[in-house]
Amino acid sequence: MSPMREVEVIEDPAAATVALEPVRSRLLSELVQPASAAGLAQRLGIPRQKVNYHLRALEAHGLVREVETRQWGGLTERRLVASAHSYVVSPGAMGPAASSPERSADRLSAGYLVALAARVVREVSQLVRRAAQAEQRLATLSIDTEVRFRSPAERAAFSRELAASVAALAARYHDADAPGGRAHRLVVLAHPLPRNSKPKTSS
Secondary structure (H helix, E strand, O other): OOOOEEEEEEOOHHHHHHHHOHHHHHHHHHOOOOEEHHHHHHHHOOOHHHHHHHHHHHHHOOOEEEEEEEEEOOEEEEEEEEOEEEEEEOHHHHHHHOOOHHHOOOOOOHHHHHHHHHHHHHHHHHHHHHHHHOOOOOOOOOOOOOOOOOOHHHHHHHHHHHHHHHHHHHHHHOOOOOOOOOOOOOOOOOOOOOOOOOOOOOO
């Protein structure tokens, strides 16, 4: 049995439609651990026939798979599990209408930031699939932190210093002619935290 993926990026529009239906989305969250239709029906308070209907739709798009079949008297019980712990719908599912950084002229706009994040999802998901097919691990780097600025002036100063530091670091390590070298994309994003977010506490 193939291991459950940490995150699955859904590229197919039809699969996205199936996964976004509320009952099916709930079933995916419940199927992080294997379960039968009968067990899910009892847990969620939904008729078994309805659960089976939704499970068939999820299974048809590869979002759940069978892990075990058991015989109970004259009945056959199938136990299913989700294909991943969590899911993200790729911007690619929107086809030609998907966001793209190349369509934005304002690099300081929120729309450009969203388009950059969307491109990361689209590109990394493709690389993850290729790495899985080759049974290799995809090397990535992520930095996630929070900073509270005392004033807009200090936020602007931080932005200038960060941009200069990243440019200098990239120039130091970039080698366009290195034999066997591989180009990487570096994206730095910053946005205000939503009002209801709790700031991280230092350990």
